[in-house]
Amino acid sequence: MIWRTNVTGTKGLLLFRKFNNSHAILNPKNKQKTILITGSTDGIGLETAKILASQRHNVLLHGRNLEKLEQVQKTLLELKGGGSVEIYVADLSLMDNVEELAKTVAEKHSKLDVLIN
Secondary structure, three states: OEEEEEOOOOOOEEEEEEEOOEEEEEOOOOOOOEEEEOOOOOHHHHHHHHHHHHOOOEEEEEEOOHHHHHHHHHHHHOOOOOOOEEEEEOOOOOHHHHHHHHHHHHHHOOOOOEEEO
């Protein structure tokens, strides 16, 4: 089974393929990407973060709760073959928090390859 999804603002197409209850993101160029995932402390955001981190991408986790973010970061860093994991706390319902998050990420990273919201 193959799912295709276009992520707004990216140049690529991510292909998801299901293999025996696990998922792999097929990246034809096999390049490490910098990926910001909002709401990444549970549900679909958390599962997406696990997949991407296990594929050695640079995963930027966003959430509103520092303790949850730290726990998720610890979990992802323990994954076999995991990439780097950073955490960012912000309440995206507050414009000041949105602007501060954008500024902080931009100061640390020259580009953001994918935003998963």
